[in-house]
Amino acid sequence: MTVTELVSYEDALAAYDPVMGLEVHVELGTKTKMFCGCSTELGAPPNSQTCPTCLGLPGSLPVVNAIGIESAVKIGLALNCEIAEWCRFARKNYFYPDMPKNFQTSQYDEPIAFNGYLDVQLEDGEVFRVEIERAHMEEDTGKSLHVGGATGRIHGASHSLLDYNRAGIPLIEIVTKPIEGAGERAPEVAKAYVAELRELIKALGVSEARMEQGQMRCDVNLSLRPHGVEKFGTRSETKNVNSLRSVERAARFEVQRHAAVLSSGGTIIQETRHFHEEDGSTTSGRVKEEAEDYRYFPEPDLVPMAPPREWVEELRATLPELPRVRRNRLREEWGVSEHDMQSILNAGAVDLIVATIEAGADAASARKWWMGELARRSNEEGVELTSLAITPAQVARVAELVAAGDINDKLARQVIEGVLAGEGDPDTVVEKRGLKVVSDEGALGAAVDEAIASNAAIADKIRGGKVAAVGALVGAVMKTTRGQADAARVKELILQKLGVEA
Amino acid sequence: MTDIIKLTAAEIAAKIAAGELTAVEVTEAHLARIEAVDEKVHAFLHIDREGALAQARAVDAKREAGEELGPLAGVPLALKDIFTTEGVPTTVGSKILEGWIPPYDATVTRKLKAAGVVILGKTNMDEFAMGSSTENSAYGPTGNPWDLTRVPGGSGGGSSAALASYQAPLAIGTDTGGSIRQPAAVTGTVGVKPTYGGVSRYGMVAFSSSLDQGGPCARTVLDAALLHEVIAGHDPLDSTSIDAPVPPVVEAARSGSVAGMRVGVVKQFSGEGYQAGVVQRFNESVELLESLGATIVELDCPSFDLGLSAYYLIAPSECSSNLARFDAMRYGLRVGDDGTRSAEDVTALTREAGFGDEVKRRIMLGTYALSSGYYDAYYGSAQKVRTLITRDFEKAFEQVDVIVSPTTPTTAFPIGERADDPMAMYLADLCTIPTNLAGNAAMSLPCGLAPEDGLPVGLQIIAPAMKDDRLYKVGAAVEAAFVERWGHPLLEEAPSL
Amino acid sequence: MPGITREEVAHLARLARLELQAEELDHFAGQLDDIIGAVARVSEVADQDVPPTSHPLPLTNVMRLDEVRPSLTPEQALSCAPAQEQQRFKVPQILGED
Ligand SMILES: [Mg+2]
Numbered sequence A: 001m002t003v004t005e006l007v008s009y010e011d012a013l014a015a016y017d018p019v020m021g022l023e024v025h026v027e028l029g030t031k032t033k034m035f036c037g038c039s040t041e042l043g044a045p046p047n048s049q050t051c052p053t054c055l056g057l058p059g060s061l062p063v064v065n066a067i068g069i070e071s072a073v074k075i076g077l078a079l080n081c082e083i084a085e086w087c088r089f090a091r092k093n094y095f096y097p098d099m100p101k102n103f104q105t106s107q108y109d110e111p112i113a114f115n116g117y118l119d120v121q122l123e124d125g126e127v128f129r130v131e132i133e134r135a136h137m138e139e140d141t142g143k144s145l146h147v148g149g150a151t152g153r154i155h156g157a158s159h160s161l162l163d164y165n166r167a168g169i170p171l172i173e174i175v176t177k178p179i180e181g182a183g184e185r186a187p188e189v190a191k192a193y194v195a196e197l198r199e200l201i202k203a204l205g206v207s208e209a210r211m212e213q214g215q216m217r218c219d220v221n222l223s224l225r226p227h228g229v230e231k232f233g234t235r236s237e238t239k240n241v242n243s244l245r246s247v248e249r250a251a252r253f254e255v256q257r258h259a260a261v262l263s264s265g266g267t268i269i270q271e272t273r274h275f276h277e278e279d280g281s282t283t284s285g286r287v288k289e290e291a292e293d294y295r296y297f298p299e300p301d302l303v304p305m306a307p308p309r310e311w312v313e314e315l316r317a318t319l320p321e322l323p324r325v326r327r328n329r330l331r332e333e334w335g336v337s338e339h340d341m342q343s344i345l346n347a348g349a350v351d352l353i354v355a356t357i358e359a360g361a362d363a364a365s366a367r368k369w370w371m372g373e374l375a376r377r378s379n380e381e382g383v384e385l386t387s388l389a390i391t392p393a394q395v396a397r398v399a400e401l402v403a404a405g406d407i408n409d410k411l412a413r414q415v416i417e418g419v420l421a422g423e424g425d426p427d428t429v430v431e432k433r434g435l436k437v438v439s440d441e442g443a444l445g446a447a448v449d450e451a452i453a454s455n456a457a458i459a460d461k462i463r464g465g466k467v468a469a470v471g472a473l474v475g476a477v478m479k480t481t482r483g484q485a486d487a488a489r490v491k492e493l494i495l496q497k498l499g500v501e502a
Numbered sequence B: 001m002t003d004i005i006k007l008t009a010a011e012i013a014a015k016i017a018a019g020e021l022t023a024v025e026v027t028e029a030h031l032a033r034i035e036a037v038d039e040k041v042h043a044f045l046h047i048d049r050e051g052a053l054a055q056a057r058a059v060d061a062k063r064e065a066g067e068e069l070g071p072l073a074g075v076p077l078a079l080k081d082i083f084t085t086e087g088v089p090t091t092v093g094s095k096i097l098e099g100w101i102p103p104y105d106a107t108v109t110r111k112l113k114a115a116g117v118v119i120l121g122k123t124n125m126d127e128f129a130m131g132s133s134t135e136n137s138a139y140g141p142t143g144n145p146w147d148l149t150r151v152p153g154g155s156g157g158g159s160s161a162a163l164a165s166y167q168a169p170l171a172i173g174t175d176t177g178g179s180i181r182q183p184a185a186v187t188g189t190v191g192v193k194p195t196y197g198g199v200s201r202y203g204m205v206a207f208s209s210s211l212d213q214g215g216p217c218a219r220t221v222l223d224a225a226l227l228h229e230v231i232a233g234h235d236p237l238d239s240t241s242i243d244a245p246v247p248p249v250v251e252a253a254r255s256g257s258v259a260g261m262r263v264g265v266v267k268q269f270s271g272e273g274y275q276a277g278v279v280q281r282f283n284e285s286v287e288l289l290e291s292l293g294a295t296i297v298e299l300d301c302p303s304f305d306l307g308l309s310a311y312y313l314i315a316p317s318e319c320s321s322n323l324a325r326f327d328a329m330r331y332g333l334r335v336g337d338d339g340t341r342s343a344e345d346v347t348a349l350t351r352e353a354g355f356g357d358e359v360k361r362r363i364m365l366g367t368y369a370l371s372s373g374y375y376d377a378y379y380g381s382a383q384k385v386r387t388l389i390t391r392d393f394e395k396a397f398e399q400v401d402v403i404v405s406p407t408t409p410t411t412a413f414p415i416g417e418r419a420d421d422p423m424a425m426y427l428a429d430l431c432t433i434p435t436n437l438a439g440n441a442a443m444s445l446p447c448g449l450a451p452e453d454g455l456p457v458g459l460q461i462i463a464p465a466m467k468d469d470r471l472y473k474v475g476a477a478v479e480a481a482f483v484e485r486w487g488h489p490l491l492e493e494a495p496s497l
Numbered sequence C: 001m002p003g004i005t006r007e008e009v010a011h012l013a014r015l016a017r018l019e020l021q022a023e024e025l026d027h028f029a030g031q032l033d034d035i036i037g038a039v040a041r042v043s044e045v046a047d048q049d050v051p052p053t054s055h056p057l058p059l060t061n062v063m064r065l066d067e068v069r070p071s072l073t074p075e076q077a078l079s080c081a082p083a084q085e086q087q088r089f090k091v092p093q094i095l096g097e098d
């Protein structure tokens, strides 16, 4: 393989204008599969959620899941799409062992939703409109386990093992129109679009859209054209880019790679490419000898769908506030910057903070705990914030204890640690670990006296007006109380005893 | 014993209900008949002796317990090997499914069992129902009981031959382009293709989804009606199933009459390729209908001339996709897996070894018709023809209540005669195909023997969609008049085996 | 219009995953040519302004409730598998995308 020397991003953008197309697949959160009654629950033993239909047994037939259609219409409406008055499923014919019927039941030239847009907000607050070509319904494939190769990858494997539990889970594929005019911000737009789409899908309640679980997957198509040229260049299709960060990196890498090829007089070939998480690069997929010919035709086992207009309008009326609008409202309520709000969004903390505030915490402390201690813990453990073993109500209780002076921040961190470790709710942890601040004035007074006595020199300095030195005495008191004292109260007491005005 | 096998299904059911016969006796009589003659006929691919006797015993036990029995309880039936049967092999006449034991019952199978019908076994057929002679079965051809050197029609030749040789009084077939009606015609039996969506396709191995339809086969019109009522009706597992009451077919079969009816004769169902004796018997049938009080109306349905062409694009296209699942990965045959070959190669080797020539031809034809660049000219145009044929039928049914035609242009042809001449074979379905394309209902019943070869000729009756009862009303009247004229059912003229 | 060649038959066979023998290619080329030549008549109506019929019945919106129905057991699902391992269908190596 020839390794192309990349062109710097700045140089690439100086000569070329990127055009992107993004294709996102979302697994819907229905209870059952798209065309049969098998459960979609994750984590079941292999091949325990299959039936004649999703195994493609001879004689089996599909029946459409009503919630699958409803979800597709909701997504279409939220993306400002037109909803088809009449449309059909089609068969996309190609052989692959993970696809039991060797055709995917999908939609072809009659998608259920088309012609929409999604406004996405960049980090500096600029709003960029991404036009939506279509959103259509289809089904997922089974999962292959590749055995015998060195890496567990398909390449070099001696055989593969198939689990069809995932085969037939409903998917919505959302395809953008060519995204033009983003210029150097193209990778940022790509990431913001996928992030916004994920928020939208979650807000609609049609899927949890967890990218790390493969419930949402993105293909990044990208081409470059010289500035001033109308015609699109040849595109590459980078498949299965499965995190927000990777979407941005893949787009950026492809801009640099295309520029390098083009500026050295080469030509881009239309091909699929694979993204590599480790170094953010892409490599060429297998080049097929002949172009795929999917031989689409209307699925004869399913009848057409004609969503009644009144029903579509009913659904439209139930749509929740758009995530971007809601976020801007929350940002103002919470008094945070665009940048901080973006970090909250990227951390997946918006709803958690909202719930914590609803449970009684003030906005600042709710944000502080989720974006501080808890974000650190989720990073360390490599899990989503929502997966941590603590609820917004528990976080709110911690904030309440701090506000009441029952515990300080340091103790609060220990309380959170206890809750995460499964020791019970915050009050139980405080109780069991004995984390209450020492508020017994007598005991505290004795500790202060002791600290003054054993640090006479410092005490003199303070008496002499160097009030800043009080920190050392506070530290000594905190040490003897093993942190369970209210630092502010300790400082007050010391200054009082030394007869100094704070 | 010979008495029992000559009884109609209605008679058997009545005798069982009255306690004159037990279901076990009836079943054993038919199993004995199968044992005696099926080596010659080869109607069955699989005999489910134990399953049949168990079902018969259950019916007898129910009767003894005083429970009410359905109208066909205890009556034996031959099931085309295209319907899945839990625990019983289902091959669709193909090597690729040899040894496959489905883990589920087709809806038709389930309904038969629930009605107390005794399934004797699975009948031979053209592989994946592709053919008009049953010669395309991977398990060897079936003989026509009228002349064992001739074909019993197809694809449901096993079912029609089982009826004509008294191995079963009832059978089930499937009709994609004539596979119930054409075998009925050439064996002197009765076969009905219900309105598309009238009988569930769930568990019926798909050939061409938008054309396939299961239906009843029998020796009398009433028996076919009784069976029709058992297997028809809405099925939530089949999205193309009609959610409406089953037309009153039994009532119609019991009150056969054509008085005051307008009966259409379509110009396009005649001319070159029609055997003289077939035309003669058909013309006599039309005269008979007139003498029974029907008014004959001549009809012009120009688009019917394109029916065969449209069919041979639509059916192969759908089959090329439906049969893609036979890939050696999850069930069925696997050939060439030596540990070094890829899945793709093993799939291709298996399909090469597991499919017969006709199946391969149709898969390639369909692949061609759907491929980019050809879709509009072939598949797209064929679907337009389908619309035109439906419109021709609609116009026709504004003028008439039913249409009649010969079921098939010729009588049974010799085994081997058309085996490697696909175009000649396809002509057998000339008169039956338009109904599949439009989705309406049709029946074939015997209307005599062709003078030149002494073989049965079928009369086709065609009704509008969901007016299946008209087939039985007209069919019963025609049947009664012919039996009276002949002095006995036509099948009694068949040579004994 | 047609005139189907041996090469086209080979291409169709590849798309359809049929490992045809050399003599089959010639045999089928002739037959397919005949059949396609005959059925090509349908394109007489290609220019007519007629809607295509894909479904013989005018049904729409046939759906089911999103309710779980019993699945097969893994044993039933795998009962006909040509090969299995770890409660999964064992298949020959899949040609990689990379
Ligand atoms: Mg897709």
Ligand SMILES: [Zn+2]
Pocket (backbone or CB within 6 Å): A033, A036, A037, A038, A049, A050, A051, A052, A053, A054, A055, A168
């Ligand atoms: Zn399933």
